[in-house]
Amino acid sequence: MTAPAAAPPLDVDRVRQDFPILSERVRGKPLVYLDNAATSQKPRAVIDAVSRFYATENANVHRGVHYLSERATVAYDEVRARVARFLNAPSPETIVFTRGTTEAINLVAQSWARGTLRPGDEILVTGMEHHSNLVPWQLVAAQTGAVVRAVPITDAGELDLRAFDGLLTDRTRLLAAVHVSNALGTINPVRWMVSRAHERGIVTLIDGAQSVPHLPVDVQAIGCDFFAFSGHKVFGPTGVGALYGRAELLEGMPPWQGGGDMIESVTLEHSTWARPPARFEAGTPMIAEVIGLGAALDYVETIGHAPIGTWEEELLAYATERFRGLDGVRLVGTAREKASVLSFLVEGVHPHDVGAVLDDDGIAIRAGHHCAQPVMRRLGIPATARASFAFYNTRDEVDALVRGVERVRRVFA
Amino acid sequence: MSGMSELYQNVILEHNRSPRNYRAMPDASHTAQGDNPLCGDQVTVWVRLAGDRIDDVSFQGAGCAISKASASLMTGAVKGKTRAEADVLFERFHRLITGGLAADERETLGKLAVFSGVSEFPVRVKCASLAWHALKSALNGRSA
Numbered sequence: 022m023t024a025p026a027a028a029p030p031l032d033v034d035r036v037r038q039d040f041p042i043l044s045e046r047v048r049g050k051p052l053v054y055l056d057n058a059a060t061s062q063k064p065r066a067v068i069d070a071v072s073r074f075y076a077t078e079n080a081n082v083h084r085g086v087h088y089l090s091e092r093a094t095v096a097y098d099e100v101r102a103r104v105a106r107f108l109n110a111p112s113p114e115t116i117v118f119t120r121g122t123t124e125a126i127n128l129v130a131q132s133w134a135r136g137t138l139r140p141g142d143e144i145l146v147t148g149m150e151h152h153s154n155l156v157p158w159q160l161v162a163a164q165t166g167a168v169v170r171a172v173p174i175t176d177a178g179e180l181d182l183r184a185f186d187g188l189l190t191d192r193t194r195l196l197a198a199v200h201v202s203n204a205l206g207t208i209n210p211v212r213w214m215v216s217r218a219h220e221r222g223i224v225t226l227i228d229g230a231q232s233v234p235h236l237p238v239d240v241q242a243i244g245c246d247f248f249a250f251s252g253h254k255v256f257g258p259t260g261v262g263a264l265y266g267r268a269e270l271l272e273g274m275p276p277w278q279g280g281g282d283m284i285e286s287v288t289l290e291h292s293t294w295a296r297p298p299a300r301f302e303a304g305t306p307m308i309a310e311v312i313g314l315g316a317a318l319d320y321v322e323t324i325g326h327a328p329i330g331t332w333e334e335e336l337l338a339y340a341t342e343r344f345r346g347l348d349g350v351r352l353v354g355t356a357r358e359k360a361s362v363l364s365f366l367v368e369g370v371h372p373h374d375v376g377a378v379l380d381d382d383g384i385a386i387r388a389g390h391h392c393a394q395p396v397m398r399r400l401g402i403p404a405t406a407r408a409s410f411a412f413y414n415t416r417d418e419v420d421a422l423v424r425g426v427e428r429v430r431r432v433f434a
Numbered sequence: 435m436s437g438m439s440e441l442y443q444n445v446i447l448e449h450n451r452s453p454r455n456y457r458a459m460p461d462a463s464h465t466a467q468g469d470n471p472l473c474g475d476q477v478t479v480w481v482r483l484a485g486d487r488i489d490d491v492s493f494q495g496a497g498c499a500i501s502k503a504s505a506s507l508m509t510g511a512v513k514g515k516t517r518a519e520a521d522v523l524f525e526r527f528h529r530l531i532t533g534g535l536a537a538d539e540r541e542t543l544g545k546l547a548v549f550s551g552v553s554e555f556p557v558r559v560k561c562a563s564l565a566w567h568a569l570k571s572a573l574n575g576r577s578a
Binding site for chain 2: 048370371372373374377378380381388389390394397403404432433
């Protein structure tokens, strides 16, 4: 993505003041938080929205006739419309609230795929999926007799698009692909992939957990049938996310969990289902978290996707350049289109030890397989260290990371 | 000393660089593999028993400095010991890395005491005990 030249630059120092945790010290050092792909920090606006809800507005939704319940219901449903606008979905009714990306994908697997797939049908994923967009398909494959296939990846961490074309067959019923790889940062050409799949009438799901925090997402432009993301990675609370589903598909899907709020009428023998999205939201939802998610999306749009994109690209380019100058350090994932994720290896040092030494300097990174074991296996490595940047990170923090990695090299020399 | 340098004591760094008894053992009487699914660390431990005594012990695997050094020091510590003596060592070692070992007991652990810093880093307890768990399942489990 490129920002229009007219986009005003991001005032990082100003933005950092919106995030209380960024002033914390850990292990006696100022916190350098570079684990944003695991979860992002929360601006004051989100923290306040959640506590304000509990302090002054708390009530259940879609149930009461009393004042607070009505207000909570309106606020909850307003966020549904807010999410729809954020993703450019055609209507609020195409947005189902879930606990997160994982639950959204499991919903599609158990509601749509389980009743649709036949023995021998194929589900096509990619070799760079997070386990959350792989294991639900393995489960439903075992239930239906369908088969999971995967688009291979190159040494640079890009999809092998020629192989992709060959893997779309007459048996393929679903393409479930990650938009941005959490382990490598690769941005996949999902719009093109979706259109190739649609030429064959294949239903498509995009895992947007890592794209929504970094890129403007337009589900109608991508053209996908389903799109899933998590609130906590886009500066909102944990425990909330959303599934976008094309209206015709959602209409035809059975419930996957039963309970309150998802019914039309219930007798002791039989129930009929509410229309989507209520059909897929059984039980009291995560109301405060949904309110917080709305505040997070407001916050992101106030800062602006264009300045965020420009600044994150600059940070990634700067970090990449500094890392290329380090002896004994190898970058893992060098796709041409990348989000601000830097996976790396320090020669002779296990990523956990890299993470432990950096932690001693107050620097938070992720070390491990990033819930993407097939990626690690494909690249022949057990794990990586991963720094992932958000728009509130600074060049000084990149410098601190580089100094930390130099210290790792000294400790383990 | 900060927590980090307490964790990575020189003995640990040295055993990480040059692990002892790092080899497969074709004539082992017992073997087992240990996996840490959270981080992907993996270790295989081989033992050759002579009666009740650990005549030889070796390991191979992939893991962090803590897990590798712990496996290396473990092989040195249990070689020549009886199974019961090895059990006692593991029990004490486990209390050491979880912060439950008294200072006077610590002296009985010899070189293994360098892992005391692990108790400050609860997520690393699994790294330090991986090879010990594998040793225990080897001794309690199937013969090689």
